[in-house]
Amino acid sequence: MKKKITLKQIARELDVSISTVSKALRDSIEISEDTRQKVQAFAKLYNYRPNNIALSLKNRKTKTIGVIIPEIVHHFFSKVIRGIELVANKRGYNVIVGLSNESFDKEVINMQMLANGSIDGFILSISKETLQQQDYHHFKETISQGMPIVMFDRIVNEIHCDKVIIDDSKGSKNAVMKLLSSGCKHVAIITTKDYVSVGKLRTQGYLDALEEFKMSPETDLILKVDDELVSEDHLESLEREIEDLFKRNKKIDGVFAVNELYAIIAMKVARNLGMKIPEDIQFIGFTDGVLSKHATPSLTTVNQHGQQMGEKAAELLIDNLEREDEEEHYTTVVIETELVERNSTK
Amino acid sequence: MKKKITLKQIARELDVSISTVSKALRDSIEISEDTRQKVQAFAKLYNYRPNNIALSLKNRKTKTIGVIIPEIVHHFFSKVIRGIELVANKRGYNVIVGLSNESFDKEVINMQMLANGSIDGFILSISKETLQQQDYHHFKETISQGMPIVMFDRIVNEIHCDKVIIDDSKGSKNAVMKLLSSGCKHVAIITTKDYVSVGKLRTQGYLDALEEFKMSPETDLILKVDDELVSEDHLESLEREIEDLFKRNKKIDGVFAVNELYAIIAMKVARNLGMKIPEDIQFIGFTDGVLSKHATPSLTTVNQHGQQMGEKAAELLIDNLEREDEEEHYTTVVIETELVERNSTK
DNA sequence: TGTCAACACGAAAACGTTTTCGCTGATTAT
DNA sequence: ATAATCAGCGAAAACGTTTTCGTGTTGACA
Numbered sequence: 001m002k003k004k005i006t007l008k009q010i011a012r013e014l015d016v017s018i019s020t021v022s023k024a025l026r027d028s029i030e031i032s033e034d035t036r037q038k039v040q041a042f043a044k045l046y047n048y049r050p051n052n053i054a055l056s057l058k059n060r061k062t063k064t065i066g067v068i069i070p071e072i073v074h075h076f077f078s079k080v081i082r083g084i085e086l087v088a089n090k091r092g093y094n095v096i097v098g099l100s101n102e103s104f105d106k107e108v109i110n111m112q113m114l115a116n117g118s119i120d121g122f123i124l125s126i127s128k129e130t131l132q133q134q135d136y137h138h139f140k141e142t143i144s145q146g147m148p149i150v151m152f153d154r155i156v157n158e159i160h161c162d163k164v165i166i167d168d169s170k171g172s173k174n175a176v177m178k179l180l181s182s183g184c185k186h187v188a189i190i191t192t193k194d195y196v197s198v199g200k201l202r203t204q205g206y207l208d209a210l211e212e213f214k215m216s217p218e219t220d221l222i223l224k225v226d227d228e229l230v231s232e233d234h235l236e237s238l239e240r241e242i243e244d245l246f247k248r249n250k251k252i253d254g255v256f257a258v259n260e261l262y263a264i265i266a267m268k269v270a271r272n273l274g275m276k277i278p279e280d281i282q283f284i285g286f287t288d289g290v291l292s293k294h295a296t297p298s299l300t301t302v303n304q305h306g307q308q309m310g311e312k313a314a315e316l317l318i319d320n321l322e323r324e325d326e327e328e329h330y331t332t333v334v335i336e337t338e339l340v341e342r343n344s345t346k
Numbered sequence: 347m348k349k350k351i352t353l354k355q356i357a358r359e360l361d362v363s364i365s366t367v368s369k370a371l372r373d374s375i376e377i378s379e380d381t382r383q384k385v386q387a388f389a390k391l392y393n394y395r396p397n398n399i400a401l402s403l404k405n406r407k408t409k410t411i412g413v414i415i416p417e418i419v420h421h422f423f424s425k426v427i428r429g430i431e432l433v434a435n436k437r438g439y440n441v442i443v444g445l446s447n448e449s450f451d452k453e454v455i456n457m458q459m460l461a462n463g464s465i466d467g468f469i470l471s472i473s474k475e476t477l478q479q480q481d482y483h484h485f486k487e488t489i490s491q492g493m494p495i496v497m498f499d500r501i502v503n504e505i506h507c508d509k510v511i512i513d514d515s516k517g518s519k520n521a522v523m524k525l526l527s528s529g530c531k532h533v534a535i536i537t538t539k540d541y542v543s544v545g546k547l548r549t550q551g552y553l554d555a556l557e558e559f560k561m562s563p564e565t566d567l568i569l570k571v572d573d574e575l576v577s578e579d580h581l582e583s584l585e586r587e588i589e590d591l592f593k594r595n596k597k598i599d600g601v602f603a604v605n606e607l608y609a610i611i612a613m614k615v616a617r618n619l620g621m622k623i624p625e626d627i628q629f630i631g632f633t634d635g636v637l638s639k640h641a642t643p644s645l646t647t648v649n650q651h652g653q654q655m656g657e658k659a660a661e662l663l664i665d666n667l668e669r670e671d672e673e674e675h676y677t678t679v680v681i682e683t684e685l686v687e688r689n690s691t692k
Numbered sequence: 693t694g695t696c697a698a699c700a701c702g703a704a705a706a707c708g709t710t711t712t713c714g715c716t717g718a719t720t721a722t
Numbered sequence: 723a724t725a726a727t728c729a730g731c732g733a734a735a736a737c738g739t740t741t742t743c744g745t746g747t748t749g750a751c752a
Contacts, residue, residue, distance in 0.1 A: 352707095352708060352709090353708065353709070353710095354708075364708090364709085364710095365710085365711080368709070368710060368711085369710090369711090372710085396708080396709065396710095397707090397708050397709070399707085399708080399709095400707075400708035400709040400710095401708080401709060401710085402709095403707090403708080403709075404708080404709050404710060404711095405709090405710085
């Protein structure tokens with residue numbers, strides 16, 4: 001087991017100074033052709049690579065990005081990570097991930113662990129609990145210590161930083177308008193409680209679309225699901241709620257759901273109730289994932305372009321990190337959504 | 347913007363030496379009660395936290411685990427990451443991820459980037475290209491430099507290290523036996539080319555089950571899909587292959603697929619051909635994911651317990667890292683699979 | 693022969709810690 | 723009164739780099 005070799009060891013072996021070795025490896029003109037070749041050959045032979053940690057300490061930057069997301073077993077977030085990793089690697093950065101598990105405490109702890117020198121900046125999406133408690137001091141502190149943050153998807157206006165979002169309300173409006181213009185007269189929405197910012201915005205888009213069509217919203221067609229209860233196991237209760245919705249409102253002929261899973265489950269319920277999709281009732285979901293693609297019928301969805309969001313977030317962060325001038329100018333990038341039409345709509 | 351404070355700054359402010367500050371903060375008995383309180387108060391006030399990078403350099407360990415997986419937008423791998431992250435964090439470690447994208451070169455580069463001091467050890471699953479080329483020199487080098495590796499799922503016997511796997515052939519055998527014992531007479535398998543180790547093993551399990559039932563395998567019931575072609579876009583060709591399979595062999599009444607997607611697609615094809623599931627034909631897939639759960643009918647699958655694999659891998663690695671004695675003894679942990687019975691089987 | 697520039701290299705500081713060792717002044721024991 | 727102990731603190735090394743500055747040797751030139 002040969003341990004990693006260092007400059008010092010090379011220097012000792014070749015009977016020169018550490019500085020000489022360092023310079024020779026970096027092709028400094030200070031060093032004679034002779035010694036340079038000698039050093040480089042030796043270094044290659046022993047497969048020398050500079051120690052990243054030492055470099056980080058010296059340069060006071062780690063070339064590493066910290067990513068904090070609420071959950072990784074989730075198509076959207078893993079796509080974002082892939083995007084981040086893609087451009088980070090291309091630009092010579094590593095990616096270190098922390099999962100908040102939708103918990104405020106874990107979010108704070110994770111940020112503290114990483115903020116002490118391990119990384120140069122954060123890319124994150126806020127946990128539900130944090131959004132609910134509206135306690136953002138950890139973000140403020142991090143930023144005030146000079147560590148840049150880029151937020152994506154779940155953001156909060158109160159914090160000043162770069163942001164990458166989609167136009168949730170616009171995307172939803174388009175989706176609902178698609179339903180309305182293909183003949184739906186009674187479109188229901190399955191959404192979350194309002195504290196989840198995206199849920200609120202998507203509901204707004206639904207209302208906007210109705211207004212565009214001069215229709216007035218019926219409160220009974222708006223189903224606000226308690227998101228806490230839909231964690232894996234409580235799906236039956238969700239099914240029951242949706243079934244009730246359908247039974248109470250026989251005339252529903254279109255459904256817009258603020259995520260993929262709600263839509264898939266709603267389709268299942270509808271099918272069990274004997275409705276034909278898309279003839280009797282049409283469905284559109286938000287956030288394109290594997291489920292939408294492979295469901296039967298395949299689900300029309302609003303694609304959020306998660307990977308693109310990740311790429312953009314990484315670019316914003318790295319641009320910021322490598323910017324010379326220190327003037328603060330935060331930008332908010334809006335990624336366009338796209339309606340992916342499949343077989344759950346006409 | 348107040349930059350992070352260091353020992354040196356505290357020392358200067360309080361007019362003591364750096365050593366005194368360090369000792370005071372670590373509650374050394376060398377320091378008088380007086381100065382200790384003074385220093386600790388000051389440190390708390392300015393929210394002092396030791397710089398991780400400096401600590402890493404000094405201790406020659408980073409308390410960080412490098413994870414390299416072929417793909418992150420994949421239910422199984424993201425579950426593994428969650429498992430790794432869970433125990434890593436619990437034991438004070440960070441997780442840094444690299445994606446090989448199933449490419450040999452990216453795998454090598456990623457490992458080199460991380461191996462130069464950034465991490466203490468690797469957890470990885472080998473990329474398909476690497477398996478195909480059978481070039482494992484980067485693993486050997488890493489290990490010979492004293493950096494431990496834990497492999498999971500896609501492993502290779504040639505490399506000596508800790509491993510976490512499932513018993514692919516046993517899990518498959520159980521699945522196929524379930525089909526056979528519930529009445530199937532002609533069970534087909536949809537698998538991959540043999541260089542993917544898990545594909546090969548799962549095929550073996552299929553054969554074992556047949557033998558157990560004194561049935562001889564029919565080559566025409568074994569469909570080996572070229573995995574390269576199934577990347578997102580070439581799904582239609584897969585559908586056609588499966589359709590051909592069904593048309594050639596009208597008597598197929600059971601299908602075992604080596605992954606979730608193949609099974610879902612096969613179900614779709616079967617349904618389009620007018621077969622009833624599970625009455626006419628039964629299906630079982632491998633690797634439990636969202637698709638299986640929410641498909642109609644829901645798919646019976648072999649659950650790999652990805653999160654548990656991740657947890658175990660992290661434990662093995664950290665145990666190794668924190669072990670005092672240097673004796674090498676590599677273990678291979680086999681995680682039990684579990685047949686999750688749903689509606690695609692009787 | 694003496695001066696100067698060019699060349700090739702080494703010493704040392706710096707990044708932020710921890711830790712070993714040595715030093716000083718005071719208290720205790722002889 | 724002298725020696726020995728001890729409490730409390732600081733200096734310095736070490737981790738592995740990069741970089742600035744200094745220094746010695748060589749050759750050319752006046």
